Amino acid sequence: MAQIGQVLVDVPTMQTNDPYSYAIPAELEHQVEVGMRVTVPFGRGKRVVSGVVVGLSDVTNFDGQLKSIQSVLDLAPVLNTELQQLADWLADTTYAFRITCIQTMLPNLLKAQTERFIQPTTPLTATEMATYFPDGAPREFDAAKLDDQTVSGLLKLQRAGKVEVVYQVKDRAAAKTTTGITPALPVSKLQEIQVTVAKKAPKQADLLAYLQTMTPDTPVAQSQIVHRAGVSAAVINTAADKGWLTKQQIEVYRDPFHQPVKPTQPLKLNAEQQVAVDQITTAIDQQKVQNFLVEGVTGSGKTEVYLQSIAVALNQGRTALMLVPEIALTPQMVNRVKARFGQRVAVLHSGLSKGEQYDEWRRIDSGEATVVVGARSAVFAPVKNLGIIIMDEEHESSYKQDENPRYHARDVALWRGQYNQCPVVLGSATPSLETRARAAKGLYTRLVLAKRVNDRPLPPVHIVDMREEVKQRSEGDFSQPLLTAIQTRLDRHEQIVLLLNRRGFSSFVMCRDCGFVLKCPNCDISLTLHMDTHTMKCHYCGHEEAIPHVCPNCHSRKIRYYGTGTQKVEQALQREFPSANILRMDVDSTRRKGAHERILQKFGKHEADILLGTQMIAKGLDFPNVTLVGVLNADTALGLPDFRASERTFQLLTQVSGRAGRASKPGEVFIQTFNPDHYAIQLAQQQDYERFFVTEMHMRHQGSYPPYYFAVQLTASHEEEAVAAKAMFQIVAALKKGLSPDAIILGPTPKAIARVKRKYYYQVVIKYKQEPQLKPVLEQIRQAAQVPARHGLSVTIDSEPMNFM
Structure with a gap:
């Protein structure tokens, strides 16, 4: 009986949510594996679509003539068993199509149009080379252009570990190559030549000496030889002309770590940290499914707990996965992990180029990288044999995807922890109510870090009632106490972080005569003024139009800008403190690749006195010279029609307050608000998460909201x-x-x-x-x-x- 492949076709509809049966051509029988991508004829016409093999069988309930798989797109599965099962679970729980879930897990390169090349990984026989690599070079793997016999032979070679497939994005990111050098002569011959040229050409002699130390069949990048042998490219070219060495193109991984990182050693833990590490490592040792909540105040050393726990998993030959909420947090956290574990670390987030994402995915898939750090989608990294999963700032809403499949990374992490029989560590200074409630029920083990490292005090938090300030000063974004505190820090050459819960220049444009507000023609929302581009922009659909000078409704010239945005505050700050260097960090200033990292590096080197930003600066930043944090408008989120509004406000204020006084210099926080008596603001001032938890749970219970429902x-x-x-x-x-x-x-x-x-x-x-x-x-x-x-x-x-x- 012919072998049959169950193929999930890449057509996301209900009708195609179950696999279709396709005959496997005789030449490919027992070589097609579950998890491989294939192309198949689909529908009544000549349409060809890609799909994923999700099962193999010898029987089918289809009584007609089966169509055959047209070609295989991979020589090895791109989805391992764990990720195949995860895709099914994800589709079931998020009401998404199975193929959509699979596409979510794969790097963009495997979703884009790709070119595939096959290259030998070990020396092949003369017959194999003549049959499969007649040109002696890697060949394009396009199954449509190859006969079934050739494909079958290549599959056998792949199974034997003799060839591999290299993917290249068509017209976009190819595998990155550089010039590699191998010695062309045996060591004895190189020694002879070295003796004869030593006096006349000492640099050529240096190169010959280096060539003798090289492994004959292992190419070394020319740039490395230039550095190590102390010779120029011209000397290498001469040696190539004389037949002493051979040049060839070799592939190199793109390195998303653009700056070298200084290695670090484990720090001495305090008593609370030690208890946390001991409990987590016991679960790793016992390969036990156990979920932990590490609830630690800002600056309590949660990261060191994570790093020492990861080290235990690695020492046992297992791997580690660490999630951080967003790109803004990734540079600092990645650098700390990289400094501890070096080349074993891979990073995955949307800020990388397609080529960098692809190379990091391959390093993880091949087992070369054993620690993965990344944002939400990194939860699908193809790491095998997980020993620990960590989710930092677990309360962050960016862990939830807002398009299909609408998954929460926390749920996926817990599923993978169960599958791999390993602990999952959820960390936060302000855990989500759902997580804290599960810990209260005993479903998670709660580990509390109540003190800052080295017993540093939490900064005092002052609440400024803006109702009184407005009465005295009429307008302006800054209260007098905050302005005084900023000037004091500038005089002391200390740094300041200012949080504004909005981007753009001001929130909206309104006519003072008729009350008209300029709205987006596509969306039910007001347009935002952006002074850098001199336009009105919609933050939902991207619509742009010119700034009006006359009211489109009543033609009055009394059209004014209302509200506050980061650009407007930046200008006001510059007026108040003309000598201060200000950095702005919001969606608009961080559009370019690597912009987050560049801004944070500049601030870290004290090339700026004030960092002004939106929510992205509230979490994870650790700068020893920051002694003042100011929150300009604490109320923004409180007015939103969402039952989590108070929780988000409390979390944001607590997190941003924790950026002050993290080293030897004491910190101070000012929160400006029009709602000084609101419990979320009062309890954020006291940094009292436990009282907030009890208060907010009471409110949720009264309203029949999660986590009660x-x-x-x-x-x-x-x-x-x-x-x-x-x-x-x-x-x-x-x-x-x-x-x-x-x-x-x-x-x-x-x-x-x-x-x-x-x-x-x-x-x-x-x-x-x-x-x-x-x-x-x-x-x-x-x-x-x-x-x-x-x-x-x-x-x-x-x-x-x-x-x-």
Whole structure:
């Protein structure tokens, strides 16, 4: 019986969410493996699509004539067994298509159009070289141009470890190469020549001496030989002309670490840190599934706990995965991990080029890199034999993906911990309520670091009531106490971090005569003024237009800018402190690759006195000379229609306060607010997370919100409002019919921002404790949404949404 491949085709619809049976051509039988990508004919026409083999069998329930797999795109699986199972679990829990989940796990290079080359990894026989590499060079692996017999032979060579496939992005990032040198003559001959040229050409003699130390078949980069042998490129060219050495192109990995890092040694732990490391390492030793919450105040040395725990896993021959919330945090954290573990560290985040991502993915896949540090998507890194998974700042909302598959990296990390029988460590100064509640129930082991390293005190926090300031000073972004504190730090040559919860120049443009606010034509939101480009921009769809000087509604000239943005504050700061060097860090100033790192390096070298930024500066930054932190508008998030508004405000204020006084110099924090009596602001002043947890849990219990209830958000969107609204009313009817009376159904209502990118959005939120019929009902809704989707109606399902905006 012919072998049959179960192929998941790259066509994300409900109809193709299960694999199709394809016959495996005789030449490829028992060589195609699960996890390989293939191309297959699909549909009635001559359409060819790519897909992933998810199963192999000898039987099929299809009684017609099976189509055959057309070609294999890989010589080895790109998905290992763990990631195949993870993709199935992810599709099931996020209501996403299986192929979408698989695509999420693979590096962009394997999703883009790629060229594949096969090259020998060991010397082949003369017959093998003549058959498979007639030109003596790597050959393009395009299955459409190769006969089945050749493909079959190459698969056998790959199994024997004699060849490998090298991927190159078409017209984009190819594998990076450099000139490599190998000796062309035996050592004895090189010695003879060295003796004859020693007096006339000492540099040629130096090169010959170096060539004698080289391994004959292992090329060394020319740049290294220039450095090590102390010779010029011209000397190497002469040696090549004389036949002493051979030049060839060799592949080198792109290095995302652009700066060399000074190695560090483990630090002495305090008693709390030691308890944490001991408990985590016991779980590593016992290969035990155990989830830890490391709840440590800012500056309590959580990173050192992570590093010493990773070292234990590595010493046992296992690997480690460490997640950080976003690119802004990655440079400092990556450098600390790299300084401790050197070349074993790989980094994955969206700030890398496609080529760098690809090279790092290959280093991880081959086992060359055993420690992976990265942002959200790094949770899918193909690391094998995990010994520990760490998730720093676990409360961060950026760990949740807001498009399909709508996964939370924490859930994926916990799944992988279970699969690999290893501990998962969640760390934060301000854990999410869900995580802290699980620790209270005993589902997670709670490890508390209540003191800062070396018993440094937490900085005193002053709350400035801006209502009083406005009465006295009418306008302005800075209170008098904050201005005085900034001047004091500048006089002492200390540094200042200022947080503003917004980007752009000001929040909106309004006419003082008629109240008209300039809005985006595609979205239901006001446009933001950007002085650097002299335009009004929409932060949702990217629409831009000129700054108006006359009201488009009543033609009055009394059009003014309201609110505050980072650019406007930067200008005001420069007016107040003309001699101060100011760095701005927001989405606009960090668009270019490596911009985060450059800004932080400049600040770290004290090339600037003040770092002004949005939320990205609130977490993870560790600069010993920062002694003042100012929060210009603590209330921004409090007014949002979201049940997590208080939690986010408390977390942000606590995190940013922790940037001050982290070394020997004492720190101080000023929080400007129009709501000085709000419990989130009062408790952030005291840095009292435990009291905040109790207070906020009481509020959640009263409102029947997570973590007391689970939540699912369904959203319908269409260019016509009536179509979106009608669809959502039909969905609510289906929910009421299928779910128990205990389920709380909120809606349907327009979303807080009802129109984005010319589409209207309606939503419904389901809150529930136990709802056995929920999954089948949601699957039914997803199935029913397939036909209207062709006419522009989109229905999305988000399990445990992070925000309801």
